[in-house]
Amino acid sequence: xxxxxxxxxxxxxxxxxxxxxxxxxxxxxxxxxxxxxxxxxxxxxxxxxxxxxxxxxxxxxxxxxxxxxxxxxxxxxxxxxxxxxxxxxxxxxxxxxx
Numbered sequence: 001x002x003x004x005x006x007x008x009x010x011x012x013x014x015x016x017x018x019x020x021x022x023x024x025x026x027x028x029x030x031x032x033x034x035x036x037x038x039x040x041x042x043x044x045x046x047x048x049x050x051x052x053x054x055x056x057x058x059x060x061x062x063x064x065x066x067x068x069x070x071x072x073x074x075x076x077x078x079x080x081x082x083x084x085x086x087x088x089x090x091x092x093x094x095x096x097x098x
Contacts (some may be wrong), residue, residue, distance in 0.1 A: 005056055005082035007075065009093035012052030017090050019047050028090055036088065042067055046078055050091050056082055 005011070013019075016031030026044045028036040039047065042063055049059040060078040064071040085091045 005079050005086060005093055007057040007079065008055050009082075010052055010055055011050040011059065011082050011085075011091045011093060013050055014090060014092050019044075030088070030090055036090065042069075042074075042077075043081060046081055047085075050082075050085075052094060 014031070017028065019026060019028040022037075025037050026039045026047075028039070028047065030036075045063050045066065046059055049062055054062070056079060057075060059082075060075040061071060063069070063078065064074040067074075082091065082093075086093060
């Protein structure tokens with residue numbers, strides 16, 4: 001059994017979960033109204049790209065391009081962040097169809 005988010009997994013927000021700016025913060029609300037806050041700019045961008053249309057690897061590559069960061073490190077960090085979001089029940093992992 002896998003314990004982390006897969007590079008080829010396709011992240012999308014779970015039903016009833018939303019994210020939005022609230023003053024200077026960006027908050028994510030789960031379906032029960034619990035919040036996750038304190039996301040930095042790159043985490044916000046990862047969240048925004050979790051639309052069920054691209055793989056975790058593609059999300060990381062997009063973030064690396066936009067922020068001129070090392071793609072390998074961004075992929076590692078993105079997979080860790082996605083794993084945390086999934087454990088919190090905020091996103092789900094779809095498997096890319098081949």
